[in-house]
Each structure stands twice: as C-alpha cells, then as structure tokens.
Amino acid sequence: MTFARDTPIDDQDTLPRMPGWITLARSETLEDVAFLSGAALAHLHLVLRHEEVPQPLFRDRLALRAAEACMTFSGRPERAGELRDTVHLLRLGDLPGPAGETYLSWRRAAERSLSVKALGRALPTFEPDQIATWLDAGQGVPVTRAALVLEVVLTDAPRAETSSLILADAALAQALGWDHVVPLLAVGLKRTDLRKRGDDLRLACHRALVSSAVEAVRLAADLARRAAHLKAVAPKLRAKGAGDAVEMFLTRDAIAPSALPLPDRAARRLCDRLVDLGAARELTGRDTFRLYGV
Template identity: 60%
Template sequence: MRKPRATPVEALPMLPPLPGWITAAPAETLAAAAFRSGAALAHLGLATAAGDVPMALLRDRLALSAAEVCAGIAGRREGARGLRDALHLTKAGDDPGPAGRVLWQWSQAAARPISVAHLARALAGVAPERIALCLDAAGPTPVDRAALVLEAVLTETPRAETAALILADAVLAKSLGGTYLLPLLSLALKARDLRLRGDDLRLACHRAVFAGAGQALPMAGDLARAAARLRAVVPKLRAKAAMRAVDLFLSRDALAPAALAREMPDNLSDRAARRFCERLVELGVLRELTGRDTFRLFGV
C-alpha cells in the first residue's frame, strides 16, 4: 500500500481570522464592547491551542510590540529596530538605556510563568505586596479586572505606565487561565486612554483587547508557518545540536550570533554561530533584522 505523501510545509493553513460577525459587531456601549472583546479572546485561545504556534516566540514578539507602544507613550520614538538594538547590543551588566529597559521589562515579564516573584524581578521598584494585590483583582470579566488594575496603579503612580500595562496584561492572562503573560491589552491603548477612569477606561480596555487579538492572530499564523519551515531544514544542517539552536530562535524575538554562542558554548563558537545564522538566512528560514553588515541580529 502506497504511503500518503507528506503535506508540504508551505501548505500549512493560516490560523482562522476573526469571524465577520465579531469584527462587524458594534462597540459603542460597554456591554457591546465587552461582548466583542470576549468573543475575540475566545477565538484567539482556540486558534492558538492546536500546538503549531511557537508560543514563547509569539509572547516575545508581542512583548516587542507592547514595548514600542510604551516607549511611544513615554515620548520616545526608537521603534522596534531601536528597541532591539538597545537591548541586544548592550554588553551584559551595562545599562541598556530607557528604551532598552522598557523592552527588557516586557520580555522578562512574558518569558516565565506569572508569579509575584517573577513580576517583582521584572518590575523593579514595584512592591511584591502591590503585585500580589493586582493579581488577585476581582471583576465581572477578565478585561474588567485588567482595567481595575490599570486604574489603581496609574492613580497611585501616574507615570508608571509600563508597570501598569504589564500588570494589567498579567491579570488579563491569569484571569483567562493562562500561565504566561501574553501582551494584548497593551498593544492598542493610547496615552489618552490611560488618563480615563471608571467605565470610560473599561470601554477603552475592551476595545484595546479586541484590537490586540486582531494583531496577535495573523502574527501567530505567520510564526506557525515560519516555525514549520525552520524545523524542516534541521536535517540539512551540519552544526551539532542544530535543533537546540532552532529551539532558541523559536523562543526569542531576536538573537545576536554571540548570544547564540553563549547559549551553546559546547557546540558553537562566535564564528560558527555567525555562519550558522547566515546559513539559515540562505535557506530562507531566518531573517537578518537590522539591515547592517555588522552588529547584526537574527530572528524568525
């Protein structure tokens, strides 16, 4: 009996987009916006539950997007490329600067399971007791709980926008039964939204969650296909522990060759790591993210 032919990597289906009945639903009232954000969250959860999406990479890529929003709220205009440079091209132990610290906070918060201790490390200066109160927030819906946390933190410390948004997204994820923070709420809130209070803020948060889910879905689909293509080339790679290196790229938004070598000191030198990254670019499964010939960063 002839064996069935393997499905080509390129034939992987896209994740289903938000259905039209969700996107077309009105959001003028708080109840309507809550319905729409809840439907979007449910759809996102189902669409990413199949296992094809590299969730660690999705979290880190969304953390970059959230950090870009936070940098903009703070009046900075580095953009994604500048944020990556500030974090990844700073020597260990050196200060990555304001922009780099924002990205570091988001990446750290999304990298490990939600807990008071972990968030306290990512949010230096925020008391663990304050974080614990935030994580125990109560409200009728997960988005309402996140909005309550956002309002409480910003009322107490108006300039702590990044910490407030990280805690709000952590509460949202925890309320949805998630183990890890998945940046969603923070992707679409504007500086003017953070000055709102009460039902006005809740409405803005429901709208932002809907928009954030709309951003996360196509990104998750792109990363699922990219991950399949990357895993498919492993047999062609001569480097020892190639799968380990591939797994690192499937969990990080960006890596410098030197950082890849540090993660795998028994398998890759700096030079070998650079050649490995270049080979993956030649195979069309990795991107060089800076457009430079030196001080380069690579990612899926």
C-alpha cells in the same frame, strides 16, 4: 496602534482565522464592544492551545510590540529596531537605559509562568506585596479585572505606565486561565486612554483587546508557519550545536550570532544558511552587528 504584519512564507493558514464579523463590526456601546472583545479573546484562547504556535517566541514578539507602544506613550523615539539593538547587543556591565529597561520588563513578564514572584522580577521597583495587592484589586470578568488593575496602579503610581499595563495584562491572563502574561493591552490602547477611569476605561480596554487579539491571532498563524518551515529545514544544518540554535530561534524575537552555542564564525555561517533556506531573516539591514529572527 496595530501590529506590523510580517510577510507570510506561504498562503496557507495553519490556524483558524478570526471570524469576519468580529473584525468588521463597528460598535460603540460598552455592552456591544464587550461582546466583541469576549469573542476575540475566546478565539485567541483556542489559537494559543495549538501546538503549532511557538509560544515563547509569540510572547517575546508581543513583548517587543508592547515595549514599542510604551515608547510612544512616554514620547520617546525608540522603535522596534532600536529596542532590539539595546537589549540584544547589550554587553556585560552595560546599562540598558530607560528604553531597554521597558523592553526587558515586558520580556521578563512574559517569559516565565505567571506568578507574583515572576512579576516582581519584571518590576523590581515594586515590592511583591504591592504587586499582589494591585492584582487583587481586579474583580469580575476578565476585561473588567484588567481595567480595574490598570486604573488602581495608575492612581497609586501615575507615572508607572509600563508597570500598570504589565499588571493589567497579568490580571487578564489570570482571569482567562493562561499560564503566562500575553502582552495585549498596550498595543491596542491610546495614550489618552490611560487618563480615563471607570466605564470609559473599561470601554477603551474592550476596544483595545478587539484589535490586539485580532492581530495576535494573525501573528500566531504567521509564526506557526515560519516555525514549521524552520523545523523542516533543521535536518539540513550540520553544524554541531545547530539543534540547540534552532530551539533558541523558536523562543526569541531576535538573536545575535554571538548568543548562539557555536563558535563565532560557525554561528554567523549558520545564521546566513538559515536566511538562504528562508527559515530566518536578518532584522537590521546592516553589514555588522546583525540580528536574526524567524
């Protein structure tokens, strides 16, 4: 599964593109695919160091796409639009349901600095000691560590596909020295890959990370352009609280006007103004219960 690309707001890249030899190579052996995944992750690592990339927004959008992939793995019909509705239109006291819980798990895993405590918040059905034990099962270079964690969690808890993928991404992030979980593996893997073990699973993880890292770099570049445009038009927003609202748009995949720190009518006007300025998009296509995002 690959990321759906948003339409860029201009044709000029603000971040370096992934080298073509990574995206065009067709390799079958574990050694060759491991080389390509290492190169792709190294390039992504450099891109993530650019201050132009709105990191919280980037991870939140990846979390949505990882949750969507998990819906496919479990045979559920919910896709990005339904997942957004389930979480962002949730009212106090409502239950998010299985799809919403999956999306919330990914969001919680990616939003806070990487730690066993943060992962425990994202995966409340597992004890922190169990999470730490699973993470310690990963040894070796980054992708090998991630594959080992994925394998051991699925062996101990065969139905915990979402949890296994979150923890595998956590192991990968730890090995790469990243401060946060960056959801990558779920989007690149196939459902049948989750039944593989040993070298077959490692090969599947390397392949998945080549494709997902390439698409993540494209997403980062697009979000960098969109964030720059939003910051450029921000001085034109005169509503009280507009600055705080802009910061929220730079951290969340989608926002309901009611979540903004403004009165309801002012919040709706601000969202419409951002759309008019080309700094935000209405994501639902509805006349009511709208959601907006960069």
